[in-house]
Amino acid sequence: MSEPLIRTEGLTKRFRSGGGLFSRERVMTAVRDVTLEIARGEVLGVVGESGCGKSTLARLILRLIETTEGSVVFDGTELTALPPTALRAMRKRMAMVFQDPYSSLDPRFTLAEVLAEPFRVQGHDLPNDAVPAMLAAVGLPEALATSYPHQLSGGQRQRVGIARALALHPDLVVLDEPTASLDVSIQAQIIALLADLRDKMGLTYLFISHDLGLVRYFCDRIVVMYLGSVVEVLPNTQAAPRHPYTDALMRSGFAPDPARRREIVPLGGEIPSPFALPAGCAFATRCAFASDRCRRERPPLSQGLSHPVACFHPL
Template sequence: MTGPLLRIEGLTKRFHSGGGLFSRERAMIAVRDVSLEIARGEVLGVVGESGCGKSTLARLILRLIEATNGRIVFDGTELTALPASALRAMRKRMAMVFQDPYSSLDPRFTLARVLAEPFRVQSRAMPPDAVAAMLAAVGLPETLATSYPHQLSGGQRQRVGIARALALRPDFVVLDEPTASLDVSIQAQIIALLADLRDKMGLTYLFISHDLGLVRYFCDRIVVMYLGSVVEVLPDTKAAPRHPYTDALMRSGFAPDPARRREIAPLGGEIPSPFALPAGCAFTTRCAFASDRCRSERPVLSQDPAHPVACFHPL
């Protein structure tokens, strides 16, 4: 089949909080009108500071939570319209690797049981040598099959998380900050493993990170999010940023070389509350280029398909 593997149109998620006896109900938009496409075999990066909506976007795409608005089309099929049974069948083609491999692995289960779980959930027979093959694919010895998650190192646990995600041989994998809780040296090994598995298994990745340096190293294109909205799509890893936020991320503590991060000032200015965003551009409170127009009008993503940016005064 031709066309993108995944297409998202106008995806929006609104959360409500409070509303109890002592608090007023408040609404915030965690993901606002996000549209994007991922080509087969592509690694699409999603980058932004903590709380900008990356994990919510990931959960929406896999329909782990329901969208307030918008459409998700996977390999030509609209997921948002699928009944539960058809969605379950489609789900085995999509998988997710979580940030914290410790809390995402059941501590009561041996690795053999952890890796058998995806087959059980899908009511599928597991080939007899599947556990050994899955462990080998992520560089772990077969002898670990009888171990429990707490007996492994952080890097080994994330390898198990990756093996579990790939158990049913998906086409598409969401990697939600898969190395954020690991040491830098282990992080590099996990990234190398993910690159190797992508080549061998023909995978397509959505790679989420708060680390622009890492995303520029690993991804083909990069979506930059700020407070729920896409503010820029970098068409390749060498592209110069056009949005002041992306530019600030690149100059700030998000430098690719971890040793330099301490020398560079973190991105300054005050982040507005997601419950009370400014009327105009959400970045006005931190932007050196903010004009009156920026404070009163919300910029939308430009229709320049070569390099979309949501800014009235792009660099």
């Protein structure tokens, strides 16, 4: 098997808050001991409820934030210890598309300026035909080059976000809920565009979503996260879930919008605080199969089953 494009090992991020003269320092774990690989050309999906650590995991992989523990190897290079100049050169090979294309595009810049930005940041000259070519690649007319972001529709803005991410021809693109703020019909067009660009440019995607249906449609493998940990890695979109959490999500037509979570996910029980994670399985408070062992010990992401599952009593 060829080397994966990305390999993380024991990746962990803790955020500290407080700790001044009058407040006790509090430490929360946003990403906990995540080991995973992304193959070249793969679309790896990451799903889980809001706040489970999906965006933090993506930022750690791109080293937009520093890791607390663990390692990220990108195409054979350890990123966590890379000095700034080497990191900047490496950044050319990775890009991110954000959920809200409006807040991620500077309203003062025309589209031509927005699309020139990645070249400027990397100290490259902007090729003459680059802006029209980038607009055409994402299905936008050249005439929009002199428009400002507020003059575009949501779908058009997200096309600009994608064009900007692909400007320097990266290897890895992180798509962080790229269609979550768009209408369903526009969502389908953006997904089709992403699939087309991946084929044409040989891209590797890390596709983050809270919508399991969308992830099952678009991704090759699916990582399921719960409270910062990976609880299951589905090897393909047809695989039956073996973790009780994934199973509950699938049966409920998973769309864990926090506002609707109570209705959609048929799970009782309190969710533990990320400031005080339990010693045992973090899902035990909501799991119908929880045993004494589950409350005492933390289940590792076991490789012995049909696919990786972190559960003592898999389905």
